[in-house]
Amino acid sequence: MKLLLLLALLSGGEGVSDRSVAGRVGGSVTLTCRYDMKDHKPLSVCWNRGDIPLRKCDNELIATDGLSVREDSRRSSRYQLLGRLDRGDVSLTILKVTEWDAGRYGCRVDIPGWFNDEKHHFDLTVDSDPQTTTSVTSETSTLQTTVTHTAGHMNATETVPTSSFSSIIRCVMFGLLVLVTAGGVVVLVRKWMRLHKV
Structure with a gap:
């Protein structure tokens, strides 16, 4: 004892x-x-x-x-x-x-x-479920990747869009710029036609 x-x-x-x-x-x-x-x-x-x-x-x-x-x-x-x-x-x-x-x-x-x-x-x-990478495909081929963070003692997984998301933003912005420019060109052509009575 x-x-x-x-x-x-x-x-x-x-x-x-x-x-x-x-x-x-x-x-x-x-x-x-x-x-x-x-x-x-x-x-x-x-x-x-x-x-x-x-x-x-x-x-x-x-x-x-x-x-x-x-x-x-x-x-x-x-x-x-x-x-x-x-x-x-x-x-x-x-x-x-x-x-x-x-x-x-x-x-x-x-x-x-x-x-x-x-x-x-x-x-x-x-x-026992293995860690996987998630891919999502849409018409614009947007890919998603899995990012693993170590939070304290355990892994946490979240899905984060890759740089193709910024490519989509650029395409949309370019499309808007083209539309605005085209609209401006149409206005200028109409004014020119009025001045020259075409």
């Missing part, structure tokens, strides 16, 4: 947080992990698949030595740390998400001292 109480007190010293994150097959998802650079120098960080153990990462996906990724730690090129490491942003981005990526992940920030490490756990769910 005393041993369990001691273990609970010791493990309670580490900061632990849990979050749920959603991703989609074929897209990318970012698991946000940051530490405060004001309080610390650049710190070592490791990302673990599954729960974070008592020490280090036992199922390491990728890790840093403080300011750069340790290439010997990268399990796959699909795992990227795209944030500013020099500002404490050690968020993990998983590219080309598959159904097998669903599950538990952990970010461990190695803070010097006993039981000071920050632990952040993420439970990733993956939607």
Whole structure:
């Protein structure tokens, strides 16, 4: 009993947080992990698949030595740390998400001292519907493309018109200019005909 109480007190010293994150097959998802650079120098960080153990990462996906990724730690090129490491942003981005990526992940920030490490756990769910690009064709061949934004921990998708929309605007404006010009020419021709009594 005393041993369990001691273990609970010791493990309670580490900061632990849990979050749920959603991703989609074929897209990318970012698991946000940051530490405060004001309080610390650049710190070592490791990302673990599954729960974070008592020490280090036992199922390491990728890790840093403080300011750069340790290439010997990268399990796959699909795992990227795209944030500013020099500002404490050690968020993990998983590219080309598959159904097998669903599950538990952990970010461990190695803070010097006993039981000071920050632990952040993420439970990733993956939607099996693949991300698709939407195309809409009309008489003027207007195309639409899908743009993916990473908002917090989840990808959001919206449809945005491509530059062909501005081409349509230009065509309409040109058509209006032609009509106005043609109308002006007709007025001038009528005046000329009246003056010359044609």
